[in-house]
Amino acid sequence: MTAAVDTAAQPAAEAPALPAAGSSFYTAMRLLPKERREAMYAVYAFCRAVDDVADDGGPAELRAAELERWRADIDALYAGRPAARVRDLVGPVKEYDLKREDFHAVIDGMAMDAFTDIVAPDAATLDLYCDRVASAVGRLSVRIFGMPEEDGIRLAWHQGRALQLTNILRDIDEDAERGRLYLPREPLAAIGLDNPTPAAAMAHPRIGEVCAALAKEAEGHYRATWEIIRRNPRRATKAARLMAAAYRLYLVALLRRGWAAPRARVKPAKLALIGVALRHGIV
Template sequence: MTAVASPAPQEEAAPALPAAGSSFYTAMRLLPKPRREAMYAVYAFCRAVDDVADDGGTRPVRQAELDRWRADIDALYQGRPVARTRDLVGPVRDFGLKREDFQAVIDGMAMDAVEDIVAPDEATLDLYCDRVASAVGRLSVRIFGMPEADGIRLAWHQGRALQLTNILRDIDEDAERGRLYLPREKLRAIGLTDPTPAQAIAHPRIGEVCAGLAREAEAHYRATWEIIRRNPRRPTKAARLMAGAYHLYLKAVVRRGWAAPRARVKPGKLALIGVALRHGVI
């Protein structure tokens, strides 16, 4: 058996920050400094484990590094933070962040790292969305200061809305990486059984699958806004901006359509400014 070399630890690296001008960066600017810095620490964690899943070397190396992250999160909650989790000490203490949500994010990244996801069944796709998006939402709503019950509901719906939007926006890029997040049941409905990603996205009826997923995303956006509207404005400001900005992406891909070649979509600057104005950013 050939030993697999482990990557050198990078615990002293500076925390990753969201790109200036991104929807996430703009949304986080709405928060008071302690909450903003807590969100940046959570973002840095999510970026780090996402980088492992996508670009962390061979599959055994990626699995080993994600296992190290699991151990580091456990140590954090046992009062023994390592350098790369030290920025999470304050947020965990001050906002009651849950260990299981950090571990769920790692588990979601492991779903990509262990093997490429190709046409998961709907239950697996929903689990994936919960781990990589709604778990982040559960961490976020506690930092935002939302009431517990509605915060968890918001994370459930908004996480799925945003992740389904990402999937629909990125079907071509994902296929180039050998991944296909469109659900198996919807693919079978158009006559596709066990397709490769390239075969699926080239199918003449793929638009039916994408349109069905877009309708599911729309339902999650509607539920997201119902929760947001019944809660105070201050703790939901960041969620409002994220929902408004991401919904523009969904509307843009639906408007573009699903026939190949599919141009990469990006909402217009005026539309994004409109979202920012409506939610008190500028």
């Protein structure tokens, strides 16, 4: 799974999952007031649990059944009959008017990865995937942050795609090793790759053109993200600002490294990440 909220396996019966300490997501959530932070942790735990099903849930029929159980649990939550594993969402759903369709969209996004490996999706399918695994999480998040409705939805749309496209570009080689290729079909066809395997795409001498085009698309979403952030109250955009700034460091590092093989795994400089945390962690 190459989702905007990075996750790791944890049995559903354990205490609610928390983001990895030191991650940009963890740092961003620590900026929130206690009630909003705990609401975000509840959403994170849900996303992590359904991601675990998609990636590590056993045979396809078991994954399908478990994802259906999660859908049923969300429906029961909204009907006033919450199962134990979604009980931490009761308060956030009521307090912040979280939408059932966004929880369902997250499950649908995980299902896109759960049963067949995604290989060179067309542009519309890739955009749908980004919406489900990233922007849907964003729509839940901006309500908890306290953003105005219209700009909150716009921010989720652009920032989700910016973060997800960055993840895709960062993880292209690791995803290829798992038989996955999230780069869109149309630009791959333009360089002569029709129905490519992930390995063939990674070895193609012009793959950098496809990656550069996707990076340009991500940059456009980052610009739109910052336009929305700047016109909204700082208290409601603090976490979004930190996430946008931190993730863009990855994109900058990828562009600096380039796309020619062998592609070393990139990680922003620690001082740069600290600078982002200091700049955007101050009210």
